[in-house]
Amino acid sequence: MANTIDFTNKHFHVNIEILNEEKIVQDINLYQLLKFYAKNWIWIVSITLTSLVLGIIFCNFIQTPMYKSEATLLLVRSNSLASGTSQDTVLINNYIELFKSRRVLDPVIEKQKLNIAYDEMAGLVEASNSKSTEVIKVAVSTTDAEKSKSFLEEAVISFKAQVKQLYKLDNVKVVDSASLASKSYNINKGLTILLSTVAGFLFIIIILFFVYDFRISTKSKKTSDEPTDDGELVVENVDVLIQPDDVLRIPEIKNDTPNNAAVVEPKANPSTYTNTLRARDRLFQASYPRERNIRR
Structure with missing residues (x-):
């Protein structure tokens, strides 16, 4: 917990907080933060609605829709085909690669009169096999649903022709x-x-949170640095380390007598005091920059 020394002199007031191994932290007031959000509700609503509109625009006018046409093929075993799991797997893999090959797709591209290169078209064609089956699933994706279906139909016809020619x-x-x-x-x-x-x-x-935090920090700094209207200088959130044997002497502005000084001594027997000479200097500079009487 923090120990506080309050000293009231004739012309100014000093409030020095002595902390026991603690650092002064400026807390965020949740209620004030919510009030700040409510005050700026127009910004919250405007940005949220703008994001909603941008999402709609992106989906309808920027992102390119792709339409996929799918078909299922079956590899029928014939008497001339050797039976064996490994041989079946090799044959199916060969068929899958053949379906995506230039030998199959180039005639389709030419027949469909597509303005697209083979490498680009091959990236839009899919062919896969369900494990432990002789089923081959094929698909084609383009920006037009009708074109996808037409291209896949032609690709299947070309594929069957190439299988018959090669095998x-x-x-x-x-x-x-x-x-x-x-x-x-x-x-x-x-x-x-x-x-x-x-x-x-x-x-x-x-x-808005960062704006609120910046405003609070700026306001706190001005409050701690500027004298008040009634001649008081308030020192807030002081980080000055005062040892147990330290004595802070603050002379009055009107030095009527030679021994006119006020002594502030910290509370006895604290285990540790946090201290900052910076706040003490700031106090003297604001009051009478030419006269300082600090004894340690």
Whole structure:
């Protein structure tokens, strides 16, 4: 706990806090902070609504929607195919890579008259196998749902033709034909707008907190540095270390008698005193900068 020494002289008042191994910390008044937020409600509402509008604009006009068309293929075992788990796995992996190869996709790009390079198109094509099955799932994603479906249908036809040409087999069957996507898969409008709104709200709350803290700090500094109207000089939040044997002598401004001095002694037997010479100097400079009488 803090020990306080109050000294009232003829012309000024000194309030020195002596702390026992504690540092003076300026607390944030929660009630005053909430009042500050309420006072600036127009900023909070404006920034939050602006973030909401930006989220809507981003979802509808900036972010590019992608539509995915999917199909399912089945590898049918024929008599000419050797039976064996490892051989089946190798064959399926070969089919997956073949589906994404230039040999399959280049004819489709040319037939669809797409203004896109193979490398870019290959990044939009997916092919995978469900474990322990002979099922191959394929998909194509573009910015247009109809185009995705059309491209996937042509890709499946080209793939089957290449399998027949390379392996002399016709063992690829279509289980599910290319689907038509009803909505984009990469945009969640509700979640995006919600996150944008929350981000804007938190942003303005944090900014206003720093503004409030800055104003409180500036106000406290002015209060501690400036004399009051009735001639009192208030020293607040003093960090001066006063040892138990220290004596602080503060002469009056009107030095009528030679021994006219006031003595302030700290309370006896404290274990530790926190001290700052800075506050003592500030006090003397404000009162009579030419006369100092400090004995340690």
